[in-house]
Amino acid sequence: MTKLLRDFSGRLLLVGCGNMAGAMLDRWLAAGLARAQVAIIDPVATPRDGVVQHTSLAAWQAAGGTADWIMLGMKPQQLGDVADVLAPLATGGVHLMSILAGVSLADLAVRFPGAGAQVRILPNLAARIGAGVTAVATLGDADDAAIAALLDPLGQTVTLADDSTMDLVTAFTGSGPAFVFRLIESYAAAGERLGLSAEDSLALATATFGGATALLADSGEKPGVLIAQVASKGGTTQAGLDVLDSDGQLAALLTNVLRAARDRGRELADLARGEG
Template sequence: MAKSLRTFPGTLLLVGCGNMAGAMLDRWLAEGLDPARVAIVDPVAAPREGIAHHASLAEWQAAGGSADWVMLGMKPQQLGDVAADLAPQVGDDVHLLSILAGVSLADLAARFPDARAHVRILPNLAARIGAGVSAVASLGRTDDRAVAALLKPLGQVVPLADDSTMDLVTAFTGSGPAFVFRLIESYAAAGERLGLSSEDALALATATFGGSVALLADSAEKPGALVAQVASKGGTTQAGLDVLDEGGQLVALMTNVLRAARDRGRELADIARRES
């Protein structure tokens, strides 16, 4: 199979390369991105073969650093310090990409006013295996084909007209894998409490969630229709569903989970603005 990023135009700088940015980069490298055209600025990120690794922006700049594409992947609270050092290198030929929670396109445009384009991307960790989902919104003279070439190897891409819903999307899809992992972990723990071994409980829970999601993705039916195919009146499944559905408690719980994550994203954005 041809690797989609062998001919990606330009050079790429990652400012911050933690779990999410690192997952994206590893996927891009697997898809043919030339490591010689990539640089990382991160004092603690694991080194990657063939990629220039710098502990600071000053070190990158001293090495003659320049880039056509810059992706911000550090903590949102660091935006002020990073922008002060980096903005002079982000001119009208540079695409600025950001995966920073809570940092809006308007914030990015204010910090990096000379960039050719500002692109806000909200991926999730399943990008590591090409099964993620990335919401994207942009301002400026965006090279849409090149942005699409970067995002397609990560999984499904959802273009947004603007970034007004990004705080919710951050909670919904960006944080979502952690919530799903916790649900699987809790499901397995419940099985263990009721008599399964910890190994069997986790294996069965993982397979049950994985198979159910795969079936839903492959089906034209809504979740409720598939529920009805499993449950029968007065049966074992319905007995469990009665507990889950009582008083709308499950929807209420998930609403509170998403609200808390969304609101924290907004708080982080406010902190980043205050510390500029």
């Protein structure tokens, strides 16, 4: 059931509306955000009925566009050019929101010093169905109730005291769905190699991962407790776990995956600051 978007008013401008920003927007519209409240600046985004869309900031300005809330959803490397145009307009009580990887609240404050608040948001793609997890950190005089109203329909929200860990959160939850999809894809491929049809293997893998994560979330137990409920000494599950746990290779692999994604976020931050 879609959570309704309450306690949010004002005009919202999306600068960039690709996969992630588009997923957020579609969820907001489904939750009751008035289409007349939204404008998109993106030359290639999929049009939404009733939502005004411009190909450039200049076109939006020429049309007399105004906004109370601005969300940056373009590539981090475009921050400088966008800020040059938007900063004079993002003043007073305007909230400047960003889903840009690697771009810190301090970076936003430098680029948009006149904004009433800078809001750094890290959602993930499951926001499309209201099952996402979104980390948020703010700087300035933020309207916490309105921010909560925007984020609530997207799924679970985690409010951070500051954004010092956001690069890791970006890798952990923002990139995380892609890593899980890859695991499912590889699990299904293994089933196929051992004799299942491609269709059956993917269906079984998807249901197995989905059911396991749903059970974990519903039970309130730690993963180890549930593992013990599935595995028995000397049984088939334990034989597979022995391979997964061999020499700590799985934990090491996932640590390296997260480290690489986190470090790339830092590199993108340098590029956004013109330091790369």
